[in-house]
Amino acid sequence: MQLNYRDERDPIALIVDDDSTARFMARQALEPAGFVVHEAGDGGSALHAFVTLHPDIVVLDVMMPVMDGLEACARIRGLPGGAHTPILMLTGLDDTASINRAYEVGATDFATKPVNYVLLAHRLRYLLRAKITADALRESEARLTNAQRIAKLCHWEWEPGHGIQWSAEAKTVLGLPSLDLVRDYKRLLALIPAEDQAKVQAAIAEAWKQGTGFGLEHGLESPNGVFRTVYQEAECIKDEQMGSCRLVGTLQDVTERRRAEKQIERLVYYEKTTGLPNRALLKKKLAELLVEAKRENQGLAILILDLAGVKPVNDSFGRSRGDQVLRQVAKRLTELLDCGEQAALARAGLQEQCMFLGHLGGDEFCVLRKGVESAEDVALLARRIQNELAQPISLGDHEVCLGCSVGISIYPEDGGDPEQLLKHGGAALHSAKKERGNQVKFFTPAMNQRVFRSLILEAQLRKALQLGQFVLHYQPKVDLKDGKAVGVEVLLRWQHPTRGLVYPGEFISVAEETGLIGPLGEWIFRAACERSIAFNDGDGTPLGVAVNISAAQFAQKDLYWRFAKVLELTGADPRCMELEITESLLLDAANLPTVYKLRKLGLRITMDDFGTGYSSLGYLKDFPLDSVKIDRSFIKGIRKDPADAAIVSAVIGLAHSLKLKVVAEGVENEAQVEVLRAMGCDQAQGYYYTRALGATEAQLWLNGRNQLARAPKAPA
Ligand code: C2E
Numbered sequence: 015m016q017l018n019y020r021d022e023r024d025p026i027a028l029i030v031d032d033d034s035t036a037r038f039m040a041r042q043a044l045e046p047a048g049f050v051v052h053e054a055g056d057g058g059s060a061l062h063a064f065v066t067l068h069p070d071i072v073v074l075d076v077m078m079p080v081m082d083g084l085e086a087c088a089r090i091r092g093l094p095g096g097a098h099t100p101i102l103m104l105t106g107l108d109d110t111a112s113i114n115r116a117y118e119v120g121a122t123d124f125a126t127k128p129v130n131y132v133l134l135a136h137r138l139r140y141l142l143r144a145k146i147t148a149d150a151l152r153e154s155e156a157r158l159t160n161a162q163r164i165a166k167l168c169h170w171e172w173e174p175g176h177g178i179q180w181s182a183e184a185k186t187v188l189g190l191p192s193l194d195l196v197r198d199y200k201r202l203l204a205l206i207p208a209e210d211q212a213k214v215q216a217a218i219a220e221a222w223k224q225g226t227g228f229g230l231e232h233g234l235e236s237p238n239g240v241f242r243t244v245y246q247e248a249e250c251i252k253d254e255q256m257g258s259c260r261l262v263g264t265l266q267d268v269t270e271r272r273r274a275e276k277q278i279e280r281l282v283y284y285e286k287t288t289g290l291p292n293r294a295l296l297k298k299k300l301a302e303l304l305v306e307a308k309r310e311n312q313g314l315a316i317l318i319l320d321l322a323g324v325k326p327v328n329d330s331f332g333r334s335r336g337d338q339v340l341r342q343v344a345k346r347l348t349e350l351l352d353c354g355e356q357a358a359l360a361r362a363g364l365q366e367q368c369m370f371l372g373h374l375g376g377d378e379f380c381v382l383r384k385g386v387e388s389a390e391d392v393a394l395l396a397r398r399i400q401n402e403l404a405q406p407i408s409l410g411d412h413e414v415c416l417g418c419s420v421g422i423s424i425y426p427e428d429g430g431d432p433e434q435l436l437k438h439g440g441a442a443l444h445s446a447k448k449e450r451g452n453q454v455k456f457f458t459p460a461m462n463q464r465v466f467r468s469l470i471l472e473a474q475l476r477k478a479l480q481l482g483q484f485v486l487h488y489q490p491k492v493d494l495k496d497g498k499a500v501g502v503e504v505l506l507r508w509q510h511p512t513r514g515l516v517y518p519g520e521f522i523s524v525a526e527e528t529g530l531i532g533p534l535g536e537w538i539f540r541a542a543c544e545r546s547i548a549f550n551d552g553d554g555t556p557l558g559v560a561v562n563i564s565a566a567q568f569a570q571k572d573l574y575w576r577f578a579k580v581l582e583l584t585g586a587d588p589r590c591m592e593l594e595i596t597e598s599l600l601l602d603a604a605n606l607p608t609v610y611k612l613r614k615l616g617l618r619i620t621m622d623d624f625g626t627g628y629s630s631l632g633y634l635k636d637f638p639l640d641s642v643k644i645d646r647s648f649i650k651g652i653r654k655d656p657a658d659a660a661i662v663s664a665v666i667g668l669a670h671s672l673k674l675k676v677v678a679e680g681v682e683n684e685a686q687v688e689v690l691r692a693m694g695c696d697q698a699q700g701y702y703y704t705r706a707l708g709a710t711e712a713q714l715w716l717n718g719r720n721q722l723a724r725a726p727k728a729p730a
């Protein structure tokens with residue numbers, strides 16, 4: 015029977031007995047079984063032999079002179095390598111006291127004397143094998159502990175009523191002074207940041223309830239304030255017999271890994287110089303926005319900006335100065351587009367973000383704009399960006415002004431996928447750069463024409479307003495019963511220096527789209543108020559002055575205050591002033607409070623162009639109105655088209671039942687006047703009486719008309 019021990023050498027057995035015969039017998043039994051046998055005659059020499067020979071197993075007689083076996087055993091356990099060496103104690107047959115003591119001092123096993131030498135070798139072999147197994151187990155445990163330490167991993171077990179038991183590594187992994195801090199669930203929760211608590215609680219509750227497991231990442235703050243990100247994975251283990259269950263889990267500190275991931279993300283998705291999203295992230299974002307735009311049926315614009323003026327800075331002051339300029343640009347654009355704070359809120363899901371700014375590298379930037387309603391809006395955004403970048407940038411002792419060309423592509427017109435839209439934006443930029451000066455170009459040529467005509471027009475209109483080129487003309491309204499002029503409608507004209515009088519049909523829509531209608535409309539109202547004071551019907555009775563108001567003017571949140579102030583400053587009588595508004599304005603419920611307030615000031619409200627919009631007669635009773643103006647398209651057909659006549663007559667009937675006055679516009683001949691008068695229409699206006707006239711002419715016309723009307727048998 016050969017017995018090899020780990021490193022293939024024969025195992026060493028140390029036989030300790032004061033009886034030399036007993037030692038001899040043991041040697042005789044063990045050597046043939048492959049043991050290398052050493053002997054010692056008392057406890058003292060046994061300790062010496064243990065230290066020098068490192069035996070694999072020790073056989074110790076209890077009763078010995080000098081130092082007995084029990085003491086020797088206890089001492090061996092304290093020696094290096096002695097803790098786990100198997101020790102077989104030899105005791106007297108009925109010496110139970112020694113047997114008990116032997117275990118207390120750490121003996122592995124015992125045999126009674128007289129020894130059965132035939133079985134001794136087998137006995138030792140079994141002890142050795144058990145030790146090898148135990149060694150292997152200890153080693154793998156040590157390896158596991160080591161691995162867990164390296165992986166910053168610990169484990170825990172939670173049995174209801176017993177709190178949470180943690181593995182020893184938990185203390186280091188969690189950085190806690192004592193594991194008592196996490197033995198119960200409540201104390202553990204207290205270390206988890208508020209924003210993560212709910213999800214941890216939910217996962218644990220779910221695991222208990224369903225008998226399932228979870229994997230979850232959350233923060234953990236140790237009492238000394240060190241923050242960690244940890245990953246927990248847990249499983250619910252059921253004991254079918256006991257009908258109980260417990261949660262077991264691992265917890266790993268993943269702080270470093272997450273930090274590294276963040277860093278990698280920074281490197282992969284953000285531009286080094288400016289910290290703005292780079293092309294890769296921009297493409298990802300564009301793909302996301304496109305999905306949204308398609309779902310919500312909205313437009314999306316891609317503006318690619320190319321700066322002019324950075325290269326000279328690089329060339330004459332060095333790259334670091336150039337980078338400084340780029341950072342300034344990034345900062346300005348972020349502020350202008352409100353990407354900074356708003357973007358943070360958007361990331362937190364608190365607010366919808368509609369602009370996204372990226373740095374494509376070098377001196378190219380890119381803006382994504384969602385919810386695009388018109389190409390004009392996008393062109394205006396491009397102009398705002400150009401204006402912002404045109405402001406000088408300070409480089410300490412120098413100042414630079416940057417130019418900026420912009421190429422624009424728009425979804426859906428210019429493509430449906432990110433690649434294509436970026437490519438087309440790039441092509442548009444290319445053509446913008448070909449022309450000198452800071453150009454803005456759309457990918458679609460037709461869009462360029464349309465948008466820039468209106469942009470040019472807008473610039474001209476702004477200038478016209480500054481230079482006082484707008485004038486008001488007045489078209490009188492006549493009372494159909496007595497033929498007297500009762501008021502005028504104010505109509506805007508542009509006294510163009512070279513083109514002469516330009517009519518609103520050519521420019522009002524541009525003023526509305528660009529927001530210029532705000533200041534322009536206020537100017538019109540003020541000029542009309544001033545004029546209203548002078549107008550009268552010839553004997554001093556004031557006349558009504560009606561001003562057209564666009565729905566777009568209501569974009570001004572303070573419209574009410576502005577108008578109230580104009581009335582106060584001009585001293586005009588609000589009861590003489592009338593606002594002509596359209597159905598579309600009333601249909602937006604948000605505008606209604608302003609209309610009510612304006613009416614409360616004393617202003618009269620007329621629904622203009624009635625019949626052209628969504629017209630429902632039902633509306634008339636729901637809105638704050640004083641009169642209705644029937645659109646000229648119905649007046650035109652009133653004699654020949656029975657449908658038109660029916661509509662006009664119905665509107666008049668209903669309006670009267672609601673105590674509203676009815677005005678007919680676009681009256682061009684006597685026959686129309688007859689029909690309208692027969693239908694009971696209150697007032698009329700149109701070329702039949704006169705076109706809109708300049709202020710002086712209008713006053714003369716009014717005077718003449720009313721003198722005539724006062725004369726007996728006045729014509730209608
Ligand atoms: P509207 O409010 O329907 O104004 C009536 C338009 O019909 C005026 O054109 C007027 O000159 C014209 N008209 C008057 N009588 C007759 C007629 O017998 N036959 C025909 N065929 N046309 C007649 P205008 O001045 O060119 O104004 C066009 C539109 O521009 C106006 O339509 C109004 O919507 C807008 N507008 C004009 N002035 C202003 C203003 O001061 N502010 C705002 N917001 N819009 C204005």
Ligand code: CA
Nearest residue numbers: 503562594622
């Ligand atoms: Ca009108």
Ligand code: CA
Nearest residue numbers: 623645646679
């Ligand atoms: Ca009209």
